[in-house]
Amino acid sequence: MITVPQSFRRMPRWWHDATGSEWLEALPERVDVQCRDWGLRVDGAVMHGSNALVVPVDRDGEPLILRLAPPGDDVAAEAAALRVWDGRGTVRLFDVDAENGAMLLERLDGGRSLAGEPLERAIVVLAQLAISLAVAVPTTVRGTDQVATEHLESFERDWAALDRPLARRQLDAAMRCAEDRAHERPESLAVNGDLHFDQVLGGTRAPWIVVDPVLLRGDTEYDLGRILWSRLDEIADDAEVLRLFDIFTGEANIPPERARQWVIIRSTSYLLWGLSHHLTEDPPRCQRLLDIFVPSQ
Structure with missing residues (x-):
């Protein structure tokens, strides 16, 4: 049986989750059962992200x-x-075995992600992938306009509950942006609601491939804020942040003002969420983005 890495057990996901702890303990047996059911053989070191366990396997010679x-x-x-x-x-x-939370996927290079690539080059790749992912989807898929509507309804309430952690002018700006995005009907194109450097791995049939995508419909630049704050500590100069923003919007042919609105919305959302969940690193990064994109008046 496999051994669950201690680094996976220490992820914040499990800190206050009794059900998750039980699941962790049962994982070696779950892997064993799934391998028997699907005719798999473990053939590599167990890996993980923040949430899921990833086991290299072989089936009839296919990795x-x-x-x-x-x-x-x-x-x-x-x-x-x-x-x-x-x-x-x-x-x-x-x-897929949804009942047991299992998926059998293409083997990628788990040791090589865009997080390890030069920042500007990685931004270009993410913009190109965002375009590739913009396939037609039905209007029944959850839209980015719906996400914006939810933020418009919750921002002030959450801000007040957290004792007003960001400037009123920034909250007002976020609410104006959310209102704009909520009232503009988005295109029926797919967008990944969790697009960032760690979620793009090296592949063989293509140089870079997205893992764990979250399907939404609408604005291609929805997650540009996350892209910027994910490696924001590498960027000392605020002007460089704006230059990378321009690179992404230019490469993906996105209206800069619409992209700016999503950076503000997503930064505000994650700042409030992060503070409510006692995160210490990402909220200051989101605050820095807000300071850049909502300058002092």
């Missing part, structure tokens, strides 16, 4: 990945999202 997600994760929705893209920019799905 694959067995991914196991914890209770509460909507694996059926994740599999459905992968089927929408069908390998266009994303990892390929070979099989």
Whole structure:
């Protein structure tokens, strides 16, 4: 049986989650059962992200990945999202057992992600992937306008509950941006709601491939804020942040003002969420982005 890495056990995801702790203890047996059911053989070191366990496996000579997600994760929705893209920019799905949180996926290079690439080059790749992911989807897919509506309804309440952690002018700006994005009907194009450097791995059929995408419909630049704050500590100069913003919007052919609105919305959202969950690193990064994109008056 496999051994669950201690680094996975220490992830914040499990700090206050009794059900998750039980799932962690049962993982070696779950992997064993899934391998028997799907005819797999473990053939590499166990890996993980912040949430799921990833096991290199072999089936009839084909290298694959067995991914196991914890209770509460909507694996059926994740599999459905992968089927929408069908390998266009994303990892390929070979099989799914939603009841047990298991997916059988294309093998990628888990040791090589865009997080390790030069920042400007990585930004260009993310912009190109965002374009590749913009396939047609039905209007039943959750829209970025719906996300904006939810933020418009919650921002002031959450801000007040957290004792007003950011300037009123920045909150007002975020609410204006959310209102704009909520009232503009988005295109029926797919967008990944979790696009950032760690979620793009090296591949063989393509140089870079997205893993764990979250399917939304609408504005391609939805997650540009996360892209910027993910490696913000590497950028000392605020002008450089704006230059990288311009590189992404230019490469993806996105209206800069619309992209600016999403950077403000997403930075405000994650700052408030992060503070409510006692995060210490990302909220200051989000605050720095707000200071850059909502300058003092």
